[in-house]
Structures are given as structure tokens and as C-alpha cells.
Amino acid sequence: MLRLHNSIRPAFRSRRWAHNIPSFSHLNTVNEEDLAHFSSILAPTSILSTLPSISTPADDIAPYNVDWMGKYHGQANSVLRPRTTQQVSEIVKYCAQRKIGIVPQGGNTGLVGGGISLQKEIVLSLGAMNNVRSFDPVSGILVADAGCILQSLSEHIAPHNHIMPLDLGAKGSCQIGGNISTNAGGLRLLRYGSLHGTVLGLEVVLPDGTILDQLSTLRKDNTGYDLKQLFIGGEGTLGIVTGVSILTPPAPQATNNIFLALPHFDNVLPLFQIVKRQLGEIMSAFEYIDRTAYDMGLQHGLGPLLSADEAGGSQCFVLVETSGGNQDHDLEKLNNLLESLLTADEPLINTGVLSQSPTQFNSIWALREGLTECVQKEGKPYKYDVSVPLADFQKVVDAVRERMISKGLYGDHAISKVMGYGHVGDGNLHLNVIAKHGYRPELEAALEPFIYEIVADRKGSVSAEHGIGSMKRDALHYSKSDVSIDWMRKIKQVFDPLNIMNPGKVIP
Numbered sequence: 176m177l178r179l180h181n182s183i184r185p186a187f188r189s190r191r192w193a194h195n196i197p198s199f200s201h202l203n204t205v206n207e208e209d210l211a212h213f214s215s216i217l218a219p220t221s222i223l224s225t226l227p228s229i230s231t232p233a234d235d236i237a238p239y240n241v242d243w244m245g246k247y248h249g250q251a252n253s254v255l256r257p258r259t260t261q262q263v264s265e266i267v268k269y270c271a272q273r274k275i276g277i278v279p280q281g282g283n284t285g286l287v288g289g290g291i292s293l294q295k296e297i298v299l300s301l302g303a304m305n306n307v308r309s310f311d312p313v314s315g316i317l318v319a320d321a322g323c324i325l326q327s328l329s330e331h332i333a334p335h336n337h338i339m340p341l342d343l344g345a346k347g348s349c350q351i352g353g354n355i356s357t358n359a360g361g362l363r364l365l366r367y368g369s370l371h372g373t374v375l376g377l378e379v380v381l382p383d384g385t386i387l388d389q390l391s392t393l394r395k396d397n398t399g400y401d402l403k404q405l406f407i408g409g410e411g412t413l414g415i416v417t418g419v420s421i422l423t424p425p426a427p428q429a430t431n432n433i434f435l436a437l438p439h440f441d442n443v444l445p446l447f448q449i450v451k452r453q454l455g456e457i458m459s460a461f462e463y464i465d466r467t468a469y470d471m472g473l474q475h476g477l478g479p480l481l482s483a484d485e486a487g488g489s490q491c492f493v494l495v496e497t498s499g500g501n502q503d504h505d506l507e508k509l510n511n512l513l514e515s516l517l518t519a520d521e522p523l524i525n526t527g528v529l530s531q532s533p534t535q536f537n538s539i540w541a542l543r544e545g546l547t548e549c550v551q552k553e554g555k556p557y558k559y560d561v562s563v564p565l566a567d568f569q570k571v572v573d574a575v576r577e578r579m580i581s582k583g584l585y586g587d588h589a590i591s592k593v594m595g596y597g598h599v600g601d602g603n604l605h606l607n608v609i610a611k612h613g614y615r616p617e618l619e620a621a622l623e624p625f626i627y628e629i630v631a632d633r634k635g636s637v638s639a640e641h642g643i644g645s646m647k648r649d650a651l652h653y654s655k656s657d658v659s660i661d662w663m664r665k666i667k668q669v670f671d672p673l674n675i676m677n678p679g680k681v682i683p
């Protein structure tokens with residue numbers, strides 16, 4: 176039986192906790208008159224509505240009212256799909272006059288319920304704004320509409336030997352505007368830093384319809400307040416991002432990866448130190464997968480990267496990627512690393528594999544990137560994307576499993592799996608708790624605020640990269656002080672005094 180480690184017992188039990196249902200009495204619902212006005216701005220095919228004059232089939236509007244996990248269900252009766260910034264501006268101006276709530280929606284891959292209406296706000300989908308505006312292969316600066324899909328931007332710049340500075344499992348659906356609005360992290364953050372550094376400029380439609388054109392392509396611009404930073408991670412609460420200028424790095428000339436099996440979690444931290452020291456500037460990812468997640472991946476057809484014998488007796492696994500300029504040099508470093516790890520007096524790893532072809536490189540990554548989709552196939556996931564000190568990763572996972580066992584909620588009848596994987600290099604743990612037969616209030620009550628308390632106790636963050644949305648709105652205070660939340664409210668009030676822009680999200 177797993178024991179709740181003393182050092183991880185939460186100390187914040189007395190903090191306030193309530194999931195408040197926001198009241199939207201200040202907002203109006205879209206009616207036929209509103210649709211007639213939107214029809215003067217948009218082509219008929221750009222308006223979806225269940226109201227009689229449009230009568231979009233329920234199946235066509237349903238995808239905009241449910242999130243990727245099937246956890247959040249919206250009630251929007253209408254969806255608008257503008258094609259230009261000017262159209263977005265006119266729509267927003269009208270919504271401000273009529274006090275209609277707006278939920279900006281990108282690829283709808285968000286995991287915290289941020290892009291789904293809470294009551295009957297209109298959904299403004301950016302998917303039809305999907306043109307690349309310019310790309311300069313010398314500077315690597317890409318300017319694009321917010322609705323461009325991340326993967327299509329990668330494909331656009333690949334022939335020029337550039338890559339996007341971010342990469343995530345949802346790249347085939349998520350949009351660059353959604354990435355910016357959630358300040359998405361992902362698999363390349365360790366190497367290329369966060370969007371707060373790589374985004375050079377934004378074009379944003381503010382909640383009164385004004386177009387804020389800050390689509391700068393300058394690397395350096397030190398002229399007063401850097402307003403764009405407020406929209407990076409703003410989750411659509413301060414305005415609608417319509418255009419993006421972003422710095423893309425040159426594609427590395429050589430990429431390699433290795434997959435390592437470790438006997439104990441305790442070896443991860445010393446391994447990280449050794450790998451960093453030996454690989455230096457070529458290390459570009461250091462990803463962690465616990466045993467439960469690895470076995471789940473195998474069950475769903477990912478891998479196997481190691482034989483059952485090789486993987487047996489390993490508590491966890493680590494994926495290391497290198498991105499450098501010279502294949503021979505990088506391979507030599509990786510081989511030296513593997514050799515020193517395997518021949519050490521007290522080896523930190525049981526075994527490891529080094530990819531030797533693009534196919535093997537991709538299949539190592541496929542195991543890590545495919546986990547989120549496997550989780551989805553296992554049941555309904557409660558997903559907690561937290562930052563905690565690396566030394567506490569496994570303790571947090573174990574404490575949650577122990578909690579569910581002690582409440583009689585662990586097993587196929589309730590929570591069937593608790594697992595952790597994530598971006599160790601960034602201190603970001605993806606804690607996934609799977610409810611085999613669906614979401615249930617008593618499961619959520621056992622998990623929250625327990626998990627937020629553990630995280631706060633470790634001085635971590637309740638959201639490392641997915642954002643706050645509606646899921647963690649009432650947990651914000653576990654990671655932000657009252658003074659910070661107060662200033663967030665003041666900023667929201669300045670930009671959106673009518674509270675029409677993604678109401679009920681982020682701010683408690």
C-alpha cells in the first residue's frame with residue numbers, strides 16, 4: 176500500500192474553495208435581430224445558428240459546444256466564422272453595443288474549458304482566418320492570421336529550413352492564435368523559450384471593437400509598455416488575437432533522440448544533471464514518462480521501444496532529444512553519454528535505445544506525444560498540468576493515487592489509473608487521473624482542491640501551460656496572491672468594462 180509521504184501532506188486545507196457558477200445577468204442572448212445584423216457583416220456560410228432563420232443542423236454546431244475531452248459543454252446558439260480582422264472588429268463593436276458575450280475559439284484543443292461558452296455567449300471561431308501574411312527566410316520572422324493551424328505553419332516554413340518555436344501533440348488542430356492566447360508551452364520550450372520571448376507582435380481586436388495593431392517585426396522595440404504580453408496567456412479575456420508575428424528558429428541540421436529506462440524515480444534528477452552536463456547546448460528535450468503511462472501507451476499500440484525484459488523492473492522512462500548542427504558530433508556525444516550511463520559503478524539507467532533512423536526517431540517521439548490521446552481512450556481524464564519541483568513529481572502522483580484508494584474510489588468502478596508524464600526540463604508534470612466510466616461529482620470532489628493544495632504546498636503552479644479557463648478559475652488563488660488577482664481584475668476592467676470578452680474565464 177502506498178503511503179502519503181509526510182512532506183507532501185497539504186498544509187492549505189483552510190483555504191477557501193468553491194466552484195462558483197458565474198452569473199451573466201448583464202449579458203443578452205443572440206436573437207433573430209442580431210443574426211440579421213451579423214448577416215450584413217458576414218457571408219451566409221460564415222454564420223451557424225440554431226435560431227429559425229438559419230436553422231443550422233444540430234450536428235454542425237455541436238463541435239463548437241464541446242471541448243476535446245468531452246468534459247465541457249456549451250450552450251451557444253450561434254457561431255460566427257469571420258474571414259478578416261475588419262469583420263471581427265465589426266462583430267465585436269456590435270456585441271459591445273448589444274452586450275452579447277463572446278467566446279473566441281481556435282482549434283478547440285484547450286484542456287481547461289476556456290473556449291467553450293458557459294451560458295449563451297456567441298462563439299467566434301477564428302478557423303476561417305488562415306492565411307500566412309508573410310515570411311522572411313533571412314530573419315525567420317513569420318506573420319500569419321491567428322486561425323492558421325500550427326502544423327500548417329510548420330509545413331509552410333519547412334522548405335526555408337525553419338521550424339516553429341513551439342510544438343505540441345495537438346499541432347494538427349490547434350491554431351497559432353489559440354497557442355498565443357494560452358501561452359502554450361509544449362515540447363520545444365526547453366530549447367526555444369516561451370512565447371513571451373518569441374512573439375514579436377500581435378494584432379488584436381479589443382472588446383470595444385478597436386483594432387490594436389502591434390504587428391511588429393522588430394526584434395528590439397523598447398518603447399514603453401509591452402502590451403502584447405497581456406494577450407499572451409490572456410485566454411481571450413482581454414481581446415481577440417487576429418494576427419501574429421513570431422520569430423522562427425533555423426531548423427537544426429541534426430536531430431537525435433534516446434529513450435532510457437530507469438529503475439527508480441529517484442534517479443531522474445541526477446540523470447537530468449548528467450545529461451545536461453554532457454550534452455550541453457545540443458539538449459533540446461528531456462521528457463518523463465512513468466510506468467503506468469508507459470504501459471498504457473503499449474496497450475494502445477505505441478512502441479514497444481524496449482522488449483518486455485528490457486523494460487521490466489523499470490519504474491519510469493526518459494526521452495532525451497538533441498538538436499544540433501553536426502550529426503557526427505552529436506551522435507558521438509550521445510554515444511558517450513549512453514556508454515557512461517551504462518558502465519557507471521551504480522548505473523542510473525537499466526537500459527536505453529538510441530534512434531538510428533528518422534523512423535526510429537519518430538517512433539520514440541510518437542510514444543511520448545501519443546500519451547494524451549491514449550488517456551482519452553482509457554476513459555474520461557481529469558487533467559492537471561502543474562509545475563512542481565522535479566524531486567516531487569512522483570510524490571504528487573503517488574499521493575493522488577493514495578488519496579483515491581483511501582476514499583474507496585480507486586479501481587475500475589471509479590478512478591482506474593493515476594499517472595504522470597511531462598516536460599521534466601521545464602518542471603511541468605502532466606498528472607492524469609482517469610475515470611473509467613465518466614466524470615462524477617464525487618470524483619472531482621476527492622481530487623479538488625486536494626491537488627491544488629499539494630501544489631501550493633510545494634510552491635508550484637496550478638497551471639504550467641494549459642491555462643486557467645473555467646476549470647481552474649476558482650483555484651487561481653493557489654498560485655496567485657490576492658494582490659496579483661486584484662490587479663488582474665483591474666486590467667480586465669480597463670480592457671473590458673462590459674465583461675463581454677470570454678466572461679467567467681480565468682478571473683475568479
Ligand SMILES: Cc1cc2nc3c(=O)[nH]c(=O)nc-3n(C[C@H](O)[C@H](O)[C@H](O)COP(=O)(O)OP(=O)(O)OC[C@H]3O[C@@H](n4cnc5c(N)ncnc54)[C@H](O)[C@@H]3O)c2cc1C
Pocket residue numbers: 243278279280281282283284285286288289290291301321342343344345348349350351352353354355356357358359360361362410411412414415416417547548640641644677680
Ligand atoms: C493531444 C493534445 C496535446 C496537447 N499538448 C499540449 C502541450 O504540450 N502544451 C500545451 O501548452 N498545451 C497542450 N495542449 C493544450 C492545447 O492544445 C493548447 O492549449 C493550445 O494552445 C490551444 O490552442 P487552440 O487553438 O486549440 O485553442 P482553443 O482550445 O480553441 O482555445 C483555448 C483558449 O484560447 C482562447 N483563444 C483561442 N483562440 C483565440 C484567439 N485567436 N484570440 C483570443 N483568444 C483565443 C479561447 O477562448 C480559450 O480560452 C494539448 C492538447 C491536446 C488535445
